[in-house]
Amino acid sequence: MTKAIHGSFTIERVYDASPARVFKAFADPASKARWFVGPPGWQEIRREMDLRPGGQEIAHGKFPSGIETKFVARYHEIVPNQRLVYVYDMHVGGVHMSVSLATIELTPQGAKTALRITEQAVFIDGKDGNESRREGTKQLLEQVAANLPD
Amino acid sequence: MLNNQTTLDLIFHALADPTRRAIVERLTRGPASVSELAAPMAMSLAAVMQHLQVLEESGLLRTEKQGRVRTCAIDPDMLARAEAWLTGRRTLWENRLDRLGEMLAEDASKSKKRKRRKP
Numbered sequence: 132m133t134k135a136i137h138g139s140f141t142i143e144r145v146y147d148a149s150p151a152r153v154f155k156a157f158a159d160p161a162s163k164a165r166w167f168v169g170p171p172g173w174q175e176i177r178r179e180m181d182l183r184p185g186g187q188e189i190a191h192g193k194f195p196s197g198i199e200t201k202f203v204a205r206y207h208e209i210v211p212n213q214r215l216v217y218v219y220d221m222h223v224g225g226v227h228m229s230v231s232l233a234t235i236e237l238t239p240q241g242a243k244t245a246l247r248i249t250e251q252a253v254f255i256d257g258k259d260g261n262e263s264r265r266e267g268t269k270q271l272l273e274q275v276a277a278n279l280p281d
Numbered sequence: 282m283l284n285n286q287t288t289l290d291l292i293f294h295a296l297a298d299p300t301r302r303a304i305v306e307r308l309t310r311g312p313a314s315v316s317e318l319a320a321p322m323a324m325s326l327a328a329v330m331q332h333l334q335v336l337e338e339s340g341l342l343r344t345e346k347q348g349r350v351r352t353c354a355i356d357p358d359m360l361a362r363a364e365a366w367l368t369g370r371r372t373l374w375e376n377r378l379d380r381l382g383e384m385l386a387e388d389a390s391k392s393k394k395r396k397r398r399k400p
Contacts, residue, residue, distance in 0.1 A: 136363040140371045144378050148385045156381055166380035170373060221370075228366060248374060254363035 139251040150212040150237045150244045157215055157235060158182055168192075169200060184209060188217070198224045204233075213237055229254050292365050295339035300324070301332050305341060305355060312354035315344075 146153055156162045160180040168175070172195045179189040183206065190202040204219035215235040221228045231252040238245045295301055304318055319329040333353060336342035344353045 138363065138367040140367070140374075142371070142374055142378065144382065146382055146385050148389065152385060152388075153381075156384065162384070166377055166384050168377070168380070170369075170376070229370070231370070246378070248378075250370065250374070252367060252370065254366055 136254045137252065138254065139249065141247060141249045143248075144246045145240060146244050146246060147242070148244055149242070150239050153237055153244045153246060154212045158211075169194075173200070182206060182209060188219075227255055291339040292341060293368075295336050295341055298332065298335075300329075301336055304329075304332060304336065304353075308342065308353060308355040312352050315351045315353060318353060 156166065160178070163180065164175075164178060167190065169190075169192050173192050174195075175190070175192045176199070177189060177191040179187065181187050186206050188202075188204040188206070191199065193199045199222075201222040202219055203222070204217045206215065206217045208214060208216035214237070216233070218230065218232050220230050229252050231250050234247075234249045236247045236249075238247075296305070300322065303322075307313060307318060315326070315330065315333065318333070319326050322329055333342065333344065337344060342353055342355060344351050346352075
């Protein structure tokens with residue numbers, strides 16, 4: 132059993148749209164499916180969304196190499212046009228990589244909307260088997276390579 | 282701990298090169314000697330060794346010398362793996378939020394056009 136490692140990050144953006152329109156992009160399954168996707172090359176296998184406290188969201192997909200990723204979230208707080216709080220597990224190639232607490236906050240700024248995402252994560256990857264380590268490393272490489280700055 | 286930019290920079294630098302990615306991909310299948318790694322590469326042994334050194338400095342690769350054979354293996358330490366993973370999560374969010382911005386702009390221009398057509 133390896134040690135759990137914690138990390139967090141915050142990202143802020145300002146969108147030229149009302150909080151209601153930005154919230155809809157998170158709340159409406161068809162809108163969310165247009166932008167909430169994996170890295171380039173990632174293909175969707177299954178998607179589910181049940182936006183209510185205790186409701187579940189699943190985004191299951193795979194990389195060109197065949198490695199599957201599974202995002203499984205549970206909503207904890209929903210304040211329309213203002214805030215969403217959910218907890219999600221990330222599984223990669225059958226390995227449970229991380230658990231995160233995500234908070235999405237929307238604040239009106241005149242006619243625009245400031246969006247802030249805070250993610251607090253614990254990286255587990257606790258199973259020390261060679262197979263899980265190999266899958267984890269392979270996926271990690273794909274993720275880093277797909278997101279390299281130009 | 283995770284704000285240690287140096288480790289991340291080294292990992293990104295190490296993986297930015299296609300030769301080094303090929304080496305890491307090969308090593309995810311199991312350890313290999315330096316000459317095994319160099320055999321399929323269209324470059325000198327010295328050039329391959331330079332790439333291996335960059336990978337070793339990033340913490341993604343470990344080498345061990347037994348007699349005259351140097352064996353390479355992927356065994357990045359937990360911290361390096363966690364950092365790369367969490368950076369990946371962050372970058373993924375950055376890309377998604379770009380897409381979200383594009384989507385909001387597209388939808389706004391569509392609804393403007395509709396309004397113009399039907400005043």
